[in-house]
Amino acid sequence: NAGVMQNPRHLVRRRGQEARLRCSPMKGHSHVYWYRQLPEEGLKFMVYLQKENIIDESGMPKERFSAEFPKEGPSILRIQQVVRGDSAAYFCASSPLSGDGDTQYFGPGTRLTVL
């Protein structure tokens, strides 16, 4: 059973470009969480999605950031018009259930560098 997969592992963008990060959850998992980790800091929740639904986006910046988890294919975190402050590691986690503290398994992350 493959773990959570993320790609690309490293992404370099110039200011103003778009960054698109992908996450494939573990087989059988229908819940995806995205977290952001700034250098030397802990992980901060961004958004929680189920298939075709955004359940909680309270941690997402109001502008330039969006996320989706379509019926088919991976979850996508999209950052438009990137700025230097967007440079961070972005992790997704998946779980089979939610609502009562189910285990979240993390992927290897995408490290975004904005030049």
Added chain:
Amino acid sequence: GENVEQHPSTLSVQEGDSAVIKCTYSDSASNYFPWYKQELGKGPQLIIDIRSNVGEKKDQRIAVTLNKTAKHFSLHITETQPEDSAVYFCAANTRGGTDKLIFGTGTRLQVFP
């Protein structure tokens, strides 16, 4: 809002010694407390977790204790080895259907041979 505090931020021990990392949480509704180990350039790896219906859980050299009254939980690593060197994060879930995790700020553990 919900908050998790973690101490110490760095911890250096001699191989074979024990290491203890402590966390406190603010949301009294939290009922799930995982611990993750993160090595350089990698994603967080779950090493142990505890739910609010138990006070202690052990897995070989790793144990976690939970005091719900005081909102404290701790990670104990015995007989430390150099490969235990990493950053350790505690977390607590938030209730209300989303179960997002609130993470502590991390403890950098160094085990010297």
